[in-house]
Amino acid sequence: MPPALTFAAARGEAIHRRTTGKSASKTGDVTKQATLSSQLRLNNDTALPHYLQLERQIGALIETGVIPLGTTLPPSRKLASDLGLSRTTIQKCYDTLRRNNLLSADGRRGFTVIAGDRVEPSLERLKGFTEEMREIGRTPSSRVIERAVVADRSVASVFGLPSTASFLKLVRVRFGDDTPMSREVAWYNLSAAPALETDDLKGSVYELLRKSGAALTHCEQTIEAAQPNAEECATFGFDEPRPCLLIKRRSFAADNQLIEYVEGLFRGDSYAYRLKLSI
Known part of the structure; x- marks a missing residue:
């Protein structure tokens, strides 16, 4: 808004x-x-x-x-x-x-x-945006901005694969109850999950990966402060840049094969992560 x-x-x-x-x-x-x-x-x-x-x-x-x-x-x-x-x-x-x-x-x-509709998902286990929204009682949806099969040397180096390897590049705006919550740029290893090239990707990619036998089991994730660019401001309805959360995630299958690398920018005025820590 x-x-x-x-x-x-x-x-x-x-x-x-x-x-x-x-x-x-x-x-x-x-x-x-x-x-x-x-x-x-x-x-x-x-x-x-x-x-x-x-x-x-x-x-x-x-x-x-x-x-x-x-x-x-x-x-x-x-x-x-x-x-x-x-x-x-x-x-x-x-x-x-x-x-x-x-x-x-x-x-x-x-x-x-910042209150009322603020989202505070927990980080106790690996889960995708769709599951996260459902857990807190919101209806998830996505708008696909870009979908392409690419060969990118820098992306291949992230996955530890040859520069000629093919990846699915997926850019989506993710919504919770029709509110734009994040803009994600993700790459998927098509050699491990070739079905993603033709699947309907408006819903949960994690669910599709489970069905295709490439279920994600663990990830490495960082969260840092970031400022949105002009395109991201337009996505969130900001008239000027506001603080956001940049989440970078590398997600692996059970055999430690890297399946997904994603960078998601989440709006800071409505998204906060909750952690449970114990001694």
């Missing part, structure tokens, strides 16, 4: 999701333009400070989906002026919401909603 979404459109989007289970179109049916300030009510007949009243009300709007994931809140100066409050009061409210993991400080952009 584009971060410039108005709060009126945000409310319409949230209602549409709750009633249909789908994301509304960018144009939507909402015509009345509302502001965040029009949805807030301050009570002067209470000992509760204004910043906490605002924090509770904005927090409720976020958690109920009225203000959806990715929405950028008004600058503190603007909201303070609209409500007739000091800028310090608004800053304290935003800071409290940030400490409660509902907002993310986004530099000059201000504060962006």
Whole structure:
């Protein structure tokens, strides 16, 4: 969802999701333009400070989906002026919401909603995107951007194969409940899984590999911070680069043969990995 979404459109989007289970179109049916300030009510007949009243009300709007994931809140100066409050009061409210993991400080952009639809899959075992989304109750889907059989010397060196070896290059945008979650560039060893050349690859490639006798059993994976390029920003609906997670994975079959090498860029405003560690 584009971060410039108005709060009126945000409310319409949230209602549409709750009633249909789908994301509304960018144009939507909402015509009345509302502001965040029009949805807030301050009570002067209470000992509760204004910043906490605002924090509770904005927090409720976020958690109920009225203000959806990715929405950028008004600058503190603007909201303070609209409500007739000091800028310090608004800053304290935003800071409290940030400490409660509902907002993310986004530099000059201000504060962006990160809660509600945030995905926190666990990393206790090897699994693909499709399985990951299903485990957390989301509907996975993919859009194939590029699919080609290639011979690439640098890719062959990753797999430890001759430079003439053939690989399936697959570029996909992966969605969870119609929200673009990642853009993946993957290469597959066709000598180990030749059926991938003709299979329907809109679903789970891992499931296809299992059926073809080249099931993945273990992987080596790194996760690092990355900045999206212009094409990736367009994929995620960012109007300027935002922090993302770059996940690089080498996945192997039981005989230690490298089957897959994939680089996936995941949006940082809605994706966080959860680990369980023990002594």
